[in-house]
Amino acid sequence: MSFDQLVRFAVEQGASDVHLQTAAMPLLRINGQIRAVDAPAVDEAELRRFILSLRPALKAEELAQALYNGLDFSYEIPGLSRFRCNIYSQNSRPALVMRVIKLKVRSIEELKLPPVLHDIALAQRGLILLTGTTGSGKSTTLAAMVDLINHTHRCKIITIEDPVEYMHTNDRALIAHLELGRDTPSFEHGLRQSLRQDPDVILVGELRDSETMRMALRAADTGHQVFATVHSTNASQTIERILAMIPPEERSIATSQLATSLEAIISQRLAVAQQGGMRAAMEVLRGGAVTSKYILENRLGELADYMAGRERGMQRFDQHLLDLYKSKEISGTEALRLATNAEAVALGLRGIH
Numbered sequence: 001m002s003f004d005q006l007v008r009f010a011v012e013q014g015a016s017d018v019h020l021q022t023a024a025m026p027l028l029r030i031n032g033q034i035r036a037v038d039a040p041a042v043d044e045a046e047l048r049r050f051i052l053s054l055r056p057a058l059k060a061e062e063l064a065q066a067l068y069n070g071l072d073f074s075y076e077i078p079g080l081s082r083f084r085c086n087i088y089s090q091n092s093r094p095a096l097v098m099r100v101i102k103l104k105v106r107s108i109e110e111l112k113l114p115p116v117l118h119d120i121a122l123a124q125r126g127l128i129l130l131t132g133t134t135g136s137g138k139s140t141t142l143a144a145m146v147d148l149i150n151h152t153h154r155c156k157i158i159t160i161e162d163p164v165e166y167m168h169t170n171d172r173a174l175i176a177h178l179e180l181g182r183d184t185p186s187f188e189h190g191l192r193q194s195l196r197q198d199p200d201v202i203l204v205g206e207l208r209d210s211e212t213m214r215m216a217l218r219a220a221d222t223g224h225q226v227f228a229t230v231h232s233t234n235a236s237q238t239i240e241r242i243l244a245m246i247p248p249e250e251r252s253i254a255t256s257q258l259a260t261s262l263e264a265i266i267s268q269r270l271a272v273a274q275q276g277g278m279r280a281a282m283e284v285l286r287g288g289a290v291t292s293k294y295i296l297e298n299r300l301g302e303l304a305d306y307m308a309g310r311e312r313g314m315q316r317f318d319q320h321l322l323d324l325y326k327s328k329e330i331s332g333t334e335a336l337r338l339a340t341n342a343e344a345v346a347l348g349l350r351g352i353h
Contacts, residue, residue: 116313126263
């Protein structure tokens with residue numbers, strides 16, 4: 001089986017990731033589980049050639065440095081799928097991971113996401129943060145929300161990603177896709193330039209540094225709708241992490257901007273569904289007067305109880321996990337595996353409240 005055949009096989013099997021590592025068998029991640037492919041160990045020379053075929057702009061003499069530094073880029077097989085690729089060096093030999101990205105952007109309904117995401121996506125203002133670990137489905141959820149805007153509002157949408165994952169086709173909106181290293185040198189530069197391009201909606205692939213964070217807050221504070229991802233596990237930790245990025249002398253202003261511009265924090269974990277595939281379990285915090293007050297007064301510990309009240313579609317992770325269990329979407333074992341408070345979820349599974 002050639003690498004090209006292997007990649008096509010992975011897409012047909014519904015794999016989320018393809019792992020190719022010199023001297024190891026190819027591996028696929030399917031429904032969250034790593035599975036071995038019945039194929040010979042990956043040959044180093046063949047893998048080098050395959051990487052260069054995926055990235056024609058990369059010269060053979062540049063490959064060693066790219067592997068040493070690590071390199072992200074996108075690749076597409078027309079009519080089949082797009083891929084987010086990462087090449088790296090392990091034990092001084094090449095390795096490659098390819099994340100499978102479906103050509104068709106799935107809707108909020110197709111992904112079975114909470115209906116409140118409709119309201120959040122169509123708010124036309126504010127800062128909307130998607131949080132979770134790598135591989136938790138943040139990009140897929142963001143794509144569904146942008147897709148909804150694209151089919152609903154006449155507006156200008158700019159996405160800044162590393163690399164571009166989902167490609168949207170203009171409908172009611174005009175969409176510009178900016179890729180780091182190809183269209184802009186950094187998130188900060190891309191965001192700064194995008195503010196001069198008359199956007200209504202800006203998607204920032206990741207808030208990595210203080211300058212990008214400051215600009216995202218400023219953009220949301222001045223009336224733009226800003227989507228971004230943050231590597232954090234829940235709403236309160238996300239707020240703490242954002243403010244920790246800001247220099248102490250500017251933190252007071254940033255806290256005020258965040259309190260007034262925050263539209264929502266959506267934290268996500270992926271659960272294995274009973275009928276196959278994956279389902280997103282979500283914690284949702286909405287912005288507003290109460291959330292603003294808690295942020296300004298540094299009462300972040302009280303946000304959990306506020307979300308548990310489930311006003312305006314808010315919810316905690318464990319509440320959503322129990323909902324998914326009761327609707328037979330996931331197993332009790334899966335609910336316990338992902339629970340924030342396993343004891344409380346165990347009581348919920350037994351019907352004790």
